[in-house]
Amino acid sequence: MAKMTLEELKKLRETKxxxxxxxxxxxxxxxxxxxxxxxxxxxxxxxxxxxxxxxxEAQNLSNVLVRQTGCMGYCYAEPTVEIRMPGMPDxxxxxxxxxxxxxxxxRHILGKVLxxxxxxxxPAADIMKK
Amino acid sequence: xHYCIGDYIQDIVENAIEAGSTYTTVxxxxxxxxxxxxxxxxxxxxxxxxxxxxxxxxxxxGSKHPNRKVGLGLPFLAQCVEALEGxxxxxxxxxxxxxxCFRLPLTHIDAPPIGNLAETFRQILTYPGTHEIRIQRTRxxxxxxxxxxxxxxxxxxxxxxxxQALLKEYLESQENALVPEGVPQ
Numbered sequence: 001m002a003k004m005t006l007e008e009l010k011k012l013r014e015t016k017x018x019x020x021x022x023x024x025x026x027x028x029x030x031x032x033x034x035x036x037x038x039x040x041x042x043x044x045x046x047x048x049x050x051x052x053x054x055x056x057e058a059q060n061l062s063n064v065l066v067r068q069t070g071c072m073g074y075c076y077a078e079p080t081v082e083i084r085m086p087g088m089p090d091x092x093x094x095x096x097x098x099x100x101x102x103x104x105x106x107r108h109i110l111g112k113v114l115x116x117x118x119x120x121x122x123p124a125a126d127i128m129k130k
Numbered sequence: 131x132h133y134c135i136g137d138y139i140q141d142i143v144e145n146a147i148e149a150g151s152t153y154t155t156v157x158x159x160x161x162x163x164x165x166x167x168x169x170x171x172x173x174x175x176x177x178x179x180x181x182x183x184x185x186x187x188x189x190x191x192g193s194k195h196p197n198r199k200v201g202l203g204l205p206f207l208a209q210c211v212e213a214l215e216g217x218x219x220x221x222x223x224x225x226x227x228x229x230x231c232f233r234l235p236l237t238h239i240d241a242p243p244i245g246n247l248a249e250t251f252r253q254i255l256t257y258p259g260t261h262e263i264r265i266q267r268t269r270x271x272x273x274x275x276x277x278x279x280x281x282x283x284x285x286x287x288x289x290x291x292x293x294q295a296l297l298k299e300y301l302e303s304q305e306n307a308l309v310p311e312g313v314p315q
Contacts, residue, residue, distance in 0.1 A: 002303065002307065003274070003303055003304060003307035004299070004300050004303040004304070006280060006281075006284050009281075009284045009285070009300045010284045012299070013284065013285055013286065013293075013296055016292060016296065020292070
């Protein structure tokens with residue numbers, strides 16, 4: 001391990017702070033919910049989550065909340081990701097690999113265009129109370 | 131109970147902070163198979179009678195642990211040093227501060243392990259308060275210095291879980307970068 005300098009320690013703190021801010025819920029109107037149950041993790045949900053965090057950082061989006069959840073019941077289509085944002089229908093995407101995660105940020109969140117190849121379902125309306 | 135040398139170091143520094151030291155220096159040097167530790171503080175200091183009491187296992191002023199009849203920190207250290215034929219010195223002046231120094235042969239069969247010094251330093255540096263601590267760690271020709279105020283400034287605080295995790299990472303990187311003794315540089 002290379003010897004860390006105080007400057008590097010400061011930078012690391014800032015990076016971690018920004019990562020934590022992504023989990024902060026106040027002042028956020030867009031939600032990315034990643035299914036992180038065993039089925040999701042086995043299918044690569046950790047890499048998908050990292051891809052979302054990296055792309056949000058790259059696009060400098062501060063109004064997006066990234067959350068983890070359990071199994072959504074679509075184990076055959078993991079990793080699954082639900083997106084909720086104003087002006088767009090709530091959507092669950094399936095088979096979201098890191099590449100698709102980048103597409104979701106760029107096209108769905110920024111461009112407000114659905115990614116048809118990965119649309120799986122919409123959240124069950126009967127249990128989703130606002 | 132003291133399992134490793136790091137525990138002794140932590141004990142001495144804790145004593146210093148509890149004695150009101152505002153500036154404590156800790157030097158830990160590994161050289162030629164010996165470990166030398168020197169802790170200087172600016173606490174309230176001790177009279178010769180108080181030093182004798184501090185070195186007596188059954189001597190305690192009752193302030194730190196009111197229901198305890200023993201004070202084993204320094205007596206254990208003195209006993210360990212004696213068993214290893216090392217050196218132990220304590221010098222103190224009331225109102226000025228205390229200085230504790232010990233030297234141990236690391237190759238002695240009964241020498242305790244040094245322990246995880248990065249973790250020892252993390253615990254020393256995160257004692258609550260506004261006091262300053264300067265740690266100088268040397269192994270052979272390699273060394274690094276830690277200043278509590280600098281780390282506080284870099285991390286914003288030293289008490290949150292996040293800061294402590296980063297501090298641990300930083301201290302481990304410092305400790306792991308030290309070249310082991312006997313390895314050509």
